[in-house]
Amino acid sequence: MKTVRFVVCFMVMLFSLPAFGAGLEERVREHTLKNGMKLLMVERHTSPTVATWIRFRVGSVDERSDERGIAHLLEHMLFKGTKTLGTKDYAAEKPFLDKIEETAQLLVAEKAKGDKADGAKVAELQKKLNELEAEAAKFVIKEEFAEIYARNGGAGYNAFTSKDGTTYLINMPANKLELWAAIESDRMQNAVLREFYTERDVVMEERRRSYDTEPGSKLWENFVASAYHAHPFGQPIIGWMSDIENLTRTKAEEFLTRYYKPNNAIVAIVGDIDPEKTIALVEKYFGAIPPGTLVGPVAVVEPLQQGExxxxxxxxxxxxxxxxxxxxxxxxxxxxxxxxxxxxxxxxxxxxxxxxxxxxxxxxxxxxxxxxxxxxxxxxxxxxxxxxxxxxxxxxxxxxxxxxxxxxxxxxxxxxxxxxxxxxxxxxxxxxxxxxxxxxxxxxxxxxxxxxxxxxxxxxxxxxxxxxxxxxxxxxxxxxxxxxxxxxxxxxxx
CATH class of the missing domain: 3.30.830.10 (Metalloenzyme, LuxS/M16 peptidase-like)
Known part of the structure; x- marks a missing residue:
């Protein structure tokens, strides 16, 4: 009987939706904050839940040649926490993070010398980096974002990066919307890219496993690169292996500070909401966040292809x-x-x-x-x-x-x-x-x-x-x- 009722309800919803789609223009409420963040809301009381999506207008197409792979890596890093979440003691953790970055910069610079790199120096710096990361790891609280959301009924907590943009999403009980606003506004202002080089290694392994050794993925990557000789659409979202190896936390923080800001963000909140109260809530938590650099158009135009x-x-x-x-x-x-x-x-x-x-x-x-x-x-x-x-x-x-x-x-x-x-x-x-x-x-x-x-x-x-x-x-x-x-x-x- 439960299955029958579900099918009937599903069909009723389905066949009522064209009318909903036709009236979508009247149902969508728009609000733009002074800092440029665009809020789109649809009030639907079919269940006491809300879906929240934050879309940043920055993807791999917006990376410079020395930043390839950085948007995808940042997608990973923004799950690591803030100055208050994901850490036992940020004040004690920060000196280790600074020493890690200083050491990593020296290591990247030495490796960049290629055949002329000092092997002993590389080994020494790598050893020091590993030791510092092990010390910093003592302060880390793993997956604290996810655990807080899960304890409060959150589901489908995820993110994805494309050529066009980066999106963070979750479904929440409607009465937990303020928790979402508190967490996500904190992340937009105070993200800490802890465990950066550990996560960079994870992405490099992802590259080896899912691209370098997977024939279908290898075909796709090379196919797109062949089709685009000038436009950054031709570069892989994950980056080439040498790109990932040369990404640093400093470079990632600069990209984050530049683009992952309210004026490049579109927020959609759909579900059991009161639009006026939702606007007030979003203004309260996001309204004071300063804007960043507006993502501009990519100036490069792919030349007309002249042959197969x-x-x-x-x-x-x-x-x-x-x-x-x-x-x-x-x-x-x-x-x-x-x-x-x-x-x-x-x-x-x-x-x-x-x-x-x-x-x-x-x-x-x-x-x-x-x-x-x-x-x-x-x-x-x-x-x-x-x-x-x-x-x-x-x-x-x-x-x-x-x-x-x-x-x-x-x-x-x-x-x-x-x-x-x-x-x-x-x-x-x-x-x-x-x-x-x-x-x-x-x-x-x-x-x-x-x-x-x-x-x-x-x-x-x-x-x-x-x-x-x-x-x-x-x-x-x-x-x-x-x-x-x-x-x-x-x-x-x-």
Whole structure:
């Protein structure tokens, strides 16, 4: 009986959501603090909980060449605590942190000499750094943020870094919202990057485990780097190994102080709230925090690609294929056309690539399409496929191009366009069922599109896409000189 009631409630919520989506503009309350922090609120009394998302408009695309990987490392570091949380005695801890940084700077400088580095000095400095970190560790209270949140009913405490931004999120009982405000405002003002070099080692191990030895990740990294020669979209979020090795706490603190401030932050609070009281609460805890440096646009423009780029990764892995085409990003008119193309080609079992490559020709085990690696700047439309033995990457590539040529020559049907609109309505509604899903979308589109109202406008813009638009965009962008192709070749003899 519980399962039946849940399904009924779920369906009632689902089918009531298009009306909610249509009225979203009236439901979202906006407030901007004097320090520039943007607050977005939606009052929903379906449960006594709230979802809180803090989105900083700074991601790996905003790093300078000597800062690569720093946004991702800071994501880790901001869980370490503040001057009052995560430490038994900050006044006693700080001298050790200062000595650690002094030693680490000397170690990094010596290692930077490469072959001319003094091996004995490197070993001595590394030994001293390890000893100092062991001493400083005596003051550390591990995971205190997480424990406080957990004791107070918090769930889903997490963070993620992308090319476009960095986000911290948690779901809380509604009556614990002030606790969230106290913790997060403290973190925004008083973060302490303790255990920095220990955590840097953790990230280096993550790099080795998840990228350097993982064929699919290695393919993706090199594929994106090949597609972008000038724009920082081409650099990995985690950074290359030598980038991570040369990151210091001083450099991270400078990046943190510069950008992780209220004027670069968008906060979404969705759930069982009173907007007026919530504004007062946020003003109380965040209002006095001074702004930092506003994240500016990346000035570098990727030069027009003049010919096909191809790369091969040889690995003990099943063959994989990536095909990417440079394209504009949202809210450019052609980006809406690409949303239509994406759904025609690879959205579900009725999509063209799935029916042709998976079902009919049985060339691949899976196929997908998506826009990447970010959204704030012109990006790529990517088609990804995993080859089914005994077929080859070349066969799959040829079959993909056949479908792309169809888009250029044969108008999509009105029925296909209507199916896309129906799917979009369903997906948009599904994403707004949870408080967290709505908070995510509000912060994402406010940061990337410049307004959360993209949520409202998107399907209306897609509805205006015509069969001629699809053919025009396919002819314009799906060209040989505009594409990058990456693939995994299985090691011979395997």
């Amino acid at each position: 780029r191809r790369l091969e990764i040889v690995a003990d892995s099943e063959p994989e294929l990536l095909i990417g085409f440079h394209k504009p990003t949202l809210p450019a008119a052609d980006d809406y056309v690409f949303d239509v193309i994406d759904m025609i080609l690879a959205d579900g079992r009725t999509s063209r690539l799935y029916k042709t490559l998976v079902v009919e020709k049985q060339l691949v085990t899976e196929v997908s399409s998506f826009s990447a690696p970010g959204s704030r700047y012109p990006n790529l439309f990517v088609i990804a496929a995993t080859t089914r033995a005994p077929h080859t990457v070349a066969e799959v590539e040829a079959a993909v191009y056949e479908e792309l040529e169809r888009l250029k020559k044969e108008p999509v049907t009105e029925r296909e366009l209507q199916q896309i609109l129906n799917k979009l309505e369903y997906e948009e509604s599904r994403q707004m069922i949870s408080n967290g899903g709505l908070a995510r979308n509000l912060t994402e589109y406010e940061a990337v599109a410049g307004t959360w109202r993209y949520l409202i406008e998107h399907r209306k813009k897609v509805a205006k896409v015509t069969p001629d638009d699809v053919m025009r965009v396919a002819r314009t962008y799906f060209t040989r000189e505009n594409r990058t192709v990456g693939f995994i070749t299985k090691k011979s003899g395997q």
